[in-house]
Amino acid sequence: MWLFRKKKKIEKDTIIGELWENNFDRSDKNRFELEETEFFNAKLEDKSLKLTTNKRNVFVWSLNNVYRYKDFILDSSISICEKNDHSAAGILFRYADEFNYYYLMVSSKGLFRLDVVFNGSPRILIPWTSCNPESFSEINIRIIVHGTSIFLFLDNIWIGEIEDDSIDAGYIAFGGQNFSNKDT
Numbered sequence: 635m636w637l638f639r640k641k642k643k644i645e646k647d648t649i650i651g652e653l654w655e656n657n658f659d660r661s662d663k664n665r666f667e668l669e670e671t672e673f674f675n676a677k678l679e680d681k682s683l684k685l686t687t688n689k690r691n692v693f694v695w696s697l698n699n700v701y702r703y704k705d706f707i708l709d710s711s712i713s714i715c716e717k718n719d720h721s722a723a724g725i726l727f728r729y730a731d732e733f734n735y736y737y738l739m740v741s742s743k744g745l746f747r748l749d750v751v752f753n754g755s756p757r758i759l760i761p762w763t764s765c766n767p768e769s770f771s772e773i774n775i776r777i778i779v780h781g782t783s784i785f786l787f788l789d790n791i792w793i794g795e796i797e798d799d800s801i802d803a804g805y806i807a808f809g810g811q812n813f814s815n816k817d818t
Contacts (some may be wrong), residue, residue, distance in 0.1 A: 636738045648802050651727065659681050665698040666808065675808070681725045684763055687721070687812040695726050695809040703727070704803040708777045712808070714742045714770045718764075720813040722747075725775060728804035737809055738786060740765065746793060748786065759796050 656663060660679045666677050666683055673685045687694055688757035712723045724739035724746075733754040739744045744767065748760040765788050767773045776787035782799040783791070 641659075646716040649704050652701070653696065662744075665700045665755075666696045667699065668696070682809055685723070685808060685810040689811055690812055691705055693809065693811045695807040697726075697729065697805055699805050702803045703779075705780045706778075708775070708806060710775045710808075712740070712773050712775060714740070714773070716742070716770060722780045722811040722813070723773075725777060726807040726808050727777060727779065728801040728807075730801055730804045734801050735804060735807075736784070736798075738775065738777060738807065739766065739811060740775070740788065741813075742770060745746055746786075746788065748796065750785070750800045752797060755802075757797060760794050763794070765793055 643655060656665065658678050659665060661678055661709070664678060664683075666676065670677070673687065673689050673692050674694040675684075675688070676694075677684055683696060685696055708725065708727065710725060714723050720742055722739040722741040726735050726736060726737045729735035734752055736750050738746065738748050738749065739763065741762070744764060745762040746760070746765040747762045749756050749758055751757075758785065767770060768789050774789050776790070778785040782797045783796045784798060789795060
């Protein structure tokens with residue numbers, strides 16, 4: 635009989651199944667990359683991960699590069715700053731590297747879009763489509779991925795689904811895009 639069992643260490647980059655929650659109230663539990671660059675900042679502030687773009691027309695993200703996920707249900711809340719003229723926020727998933735990933739973005743104009751970037755070439759899966767979120771201060775996103783099926787929900791409303799086999803597993807990230815005519 636063992637009184638103390640040693641917890642099995644899971645190697646970084648492993649594809650795992652887990653229930654993981656992060657409310658960003660403790661920096662030691664955060665898995666997302668925090669950084670400050672010329673183009674953007676990713677930092678923890680007020681129990682949230684805040685991405686701020688510093689230049690116009692940039693696409694930025696903060697990656698959780700601890701474990702990879704294949705099939706998953708991701709629930710998240712995002713918000714879009716109303717001070718910027720035109721921007722978008724969302725989720726990158728099945729992120730293999732900077733040249734291979736999916737992304738779902740919701741824009742400050744009330745539209746959403748799903749793309750895959752494969753070998754550095756973006757391909758539109760669902761073009762900009764009206765979604766009319768209840769509020770830009772809190773948009774609830776649910777992404778369900780099973781095999782080649784991707785199901786999308788905003789504020790608990792189904793907004794689309796698609797079959798695509800471009801990328802089978804990867805990391806997740808929060809993303810932001812600035813379409814503004816000015817630096818922010």
